[in-house]
Amino acid sequence: MSTESAELRLERLREEMKHRREVSPLLKRKLAPRSIFAPGMKIRMNIVPMFLALVVPWAVFTLCCGLTAFRLMYYHPVVVIFLLGGICAFCLASIIYAVWARRRNPDPTWFSYFALLMGLAALAGTLVGMQLYKRYTKSFLQFQDLNVVRDVDAGSAKGGNVMDAGALFFAPGTRIDEEKSSHFKQQTLYCVAPIVSSHLIPETQSYDFWVVGKDCCSTSSSDFRCGAWDEGRARSGIRILDDADLAYYRLAVQQAESTFNIMAKHPIFIEWSLDPVKDMAARYHRLLQTFISAIAMAFIVGLFCLCVAIIGFSFLGRGASRYTEPYYMDHAHHQHGGFAGPGYSGHSHGGPIYMV
Numbered sequence: 001m002s003t004e005s006a007e008l009r010l011e012r013l014r015e016e017m018k019h020r021r022e023v024s025p026l027l028k029r030k031l032a033p034r035s036i037f038a039p040g041m042k043i044r045m046n047i048v049p050m051f052l053a054l055v056v057p058w059a060v061f062t063l064c065c066g067l068t069a070f071r072l073m074y075y076h077p078v079v080v081i082f083l084l085g086g087i088c089a090f091c092l093a094s095i096i097y098a099v100w101a102r103r104r105n106p107d108p109t110w111f112s113y114f115a116l117l118m119g120l121a122a123l124a125g126t127l128v129g130m131q132l133y134k135r136y137t138k139s140f141l142q143f144q145d146l147n148v149v150r151d152v153d154a155g156s157a158k159g160g161n162v163m164d165a166g167a168l169f170f171a172p173g174t175r176i177d178e179e180k181s182s183h184f185k186q187q188t189l190y191c192v193a194p195i196v197s198s199h200l201i202p203e204t205q206s207y208d209f210w211v212v213g214k215d216c217c218s219t220s221s222s223d224f225r226c227g228a229w230d231e232g233r234a235r236s237g238i239r240i241l242d243d244a245d246l247a248y249y250r251l252a253v254q255q256a257e258s259t260f261n262i263m264a265k266h267p268i269f270i271e272w273s274l275d276p277v278k279d280m281a282a283r284y285h286r287l288l289q290t291f292i293s294a295i296a297m298a299f300i301v302g303l304f305c306l307c308v309a310i311i312g313f314s315f316l317g318r319g320a321s322r323y324t325e326p327y328y329m330d331h332a333h334h335q336h337g338g339f340a341g342p343g344y345s346g347h348s349h350g351g352p353i354y355m356v
Helices: 002-021 025-031 047-069 071-075 077-104 110-145 243-260 276-314
Strands: 147-152 165-170 182-186 188-196 209-214 236-239 268-273 344-346 353-355
Touching: 047 071, 047 077, 047 110, 047 276, 071 077, 071 110, 077 110, 110 165, 110 236, 110 276, 165 268, 165 276, 182 243, 188 243, 209 243, 236 276
Parallel strands: 147 165, 209 268
Antiparallel strands: 165 236, 182 188, 188 209, 236 268, 344 353
């Protein structure tokens, strides 16, 4: 009896397993876990990932911008590159994890949004910081590293003797000789004019001190309006040290040498100023203002993107479901390969189920 009973149970188990394998594929798909892309399903909102998706990319933007915009970039560029590499590695890891999570679950998650915003924040922060560094920080720190030279006589001093000067204060009687101004145009108009003393012609026969500016002179006449040209008390200037600009200013000086038959052995280029120290302090103040404005704008943009993402996620699955009737699994019928429930009739042994 026991042997026969065991054989009957084994046969029944085999029959049950056979019917389970024969369940309709459409029914299996219907009873599978539903995606939020399916009508009637909605994504769950969690305040923690939303908060992190706002704060962390903004912090990455601020960090990258701060690393590339201030003193650390000037004095320790290798350290900045190393830190930026670590941030890039973190962004890459977040992208890899987002891809891995997406393969496990095709539904949209905050991992994808987080990885995208992290990469954009790191890139934008670095670019903005580099622009601030090039425009403000580099010249300010170079000015601090160089000397302040006073009582320079443009008629007798040689440019080669003040190569370590960041700011130059000239002797009384010094002025700009606008009649010998010149220019060189390469998209931007690079303007130059020599600085002369009361003697007009330097004792060294070399015009070594030049006031410069961009887009502030005429191409058809001697009309020079660069820097504090209209300040009668101005007798000082800030040294220009940007290599890209210096190349074009030298070409403008060479053109002046050819036009006016003069000589400039060691030209020193300066931006005419009433008070160079005060102007450089104002430049650093503009750097701080621009940096604060940039990180504030980054926060606003991040908040806007987060709101757009929340609205987009909230509309997923809001459509009416085509499957309006609930499915009920009946264990007894399931053993025969079918399902039973209110509103449904079907054939046992794995036959198709029809909606009544």
